[in-house]
Amino acid sequence: MSLIQVSNVTFAYDGSYEPIFENVSFQIDTNWKLGFTGRNGRGKTTFLNLLLGKYAYQGSISASVSFSYFPYSVKEKSSFAIDVVEDICPEYAYWQLVREMNALQLSEEVLYRPYETLSNGERTKLQLAVLFLKENNFLLVDEPTNHLDIQGREIVSRYLNSKKGFILVSHDRAFLDGCVDHILSINKASIEVQRGNFSSWWENKQRQDAFEQAENAKLKKEIQRLEETAREKAQWSDRVEATKIGFGPCDRGYIGHKAAKMMARSKAIETRQQAAIAEKAGLLKNIERSGDLKIFQTPFHGKRLVQLKDVSIAYGEKPVCENISFTVSQGDRIALQGANGSGKSSILKLLCGEAVPHTGEMWKGNGLRISYVAQDTSGLRGRLADFAKDSGIEESLFLAMLAKLDVPKSQMEKDMSDLSAGQKKKVLLAKSICEPAHLHIWDEPMNYIDVISRMQIEALLRQYQPTVLFVEHDRAFCEAVATNVITL
DSSP states (O other), rough: OOOEEEEEEEOOOTTSHHHHEEEEEEEEEETOOOEEEEESSSSHHHHHHHHHTTTHHHHHHEEESSEESSSOOOTTTTTTTTHHHHHHHHOOOOOHHHHHHHHHTTTTTGGGGBBGSSOHHHHHHHHHHTTSSSTTEEEEEEEEGGGGGHHHHHHHHHHHHHHSEHHHHOOOHHHHHTTEEEEEESSSSSEEEESOOOOHHHHHHHHHHHHHHHHHHHHHHHHHHHHHHHHHHHHHHHHHHTTSSSOOOOHHOOOOOHHHHHHHHHHHHHHHHHHHHHHTTTTSSTTTOOOOOOOBBOOSSSSSEEEEEEEEEEEEEEEEEEEEEEEEETTOOOEEEOOEEEEEEEHHHHHHTOOOOEEEEEEEOTTTEEHHHHOOOTOOOOOOOHHHHHHOOOHHHHHHHHHHHHHHHHHTTTTTGGSSSSHHHHHHHHHHHHSBEEEEESSSSSTTOOHHHHHHHHHHHHHHOEEEEEEEOOHHHHHHHOOOOOOO
């Protein structure tokens, strides 16, 4: 056992007036299976880069282990996978590699294929297998689930649970619960480390938030009461003092003493009031202000929106899916599931009008308006105001929706290409939520989206019950919102 000690670390990007971290201190045991959570843009990947020594910072980070980062950047993707393995870990033992691959249910034959022919899921599993072969190594695993289907996530979660000595950044609640024993959370005003999995951390956070809100309400009433009492005492003191002046005999010494006593009580009450205000100021700093979302869906004139009958899709001679039949009716929230490569995204693109080679029958309602969220966000460029205008949505409404999804105003002023991966995804989701549509088609909408925002979107779909056809591998999200599941 050894410790990674983070002491008084402060970091800000060049040209930024707001620090990402300020005087942050905590320690990590290198035997932990540490889940790393926090809302998008809070600095999770930045912190991993600080551990890797990529940025200059104030303070100190000390560790007796080496750090390796997942995903590993492969430069020569045309190389055979086994050559990539050697590039990542030159001292590896073949038998150990095969043992790790077997644990990840990854076939040995992938080693003898060009790396570029491996699926994203196969690349994820292979890199994890190799990186865990390194000795005296602490692994920084940054969002591995974005390229894994539900079954792949379960396999990798079990695999990570058999390991120790890693930080795992993920927003998949079920995935985290299956493989971590501690949680490192970046909150609004602090960073904390807590023993347990994500569910126990979330339960503790809700309990702490509820306690602070109750204390805040109590102190607010107390401050108001003290304020009124202090004002009354001061007025009484002034009135008593005023009786010293006027006609007729009076004991001015006694009156002055009585007024001074009342004023002293008023000052004491004011001191108690200031203490209560200070105590109140220490509350609510880490409560996430996640505003309620509203979706602008237009009712369709008919019950049935789209229908596929015996649809098969093939690219060249390679079939992707065959004989797919289903109907989307008004009010349905359908999760389209299946292994990677089973044709889910192709079906969504076909319904959205893209040129997808297919056979079979596809029917769409006359005048049907579809709002589409794609997997890929790499094309986002330019100002948010221009993006809203080009999309035909109201700018103020669009920006308000982003604010409710915890995109800070300072980020909204940036070029979209400079936003984090999660913030880019929120741009596409906010656009779709603001678009008047009959049917929302979302392709892996939760990729890179933080947990609290996922819960917001779950609540939105349950409350307004729009018609949605979506592909998503987050099991908790699917169970929360889907009215039907179609498995390819």
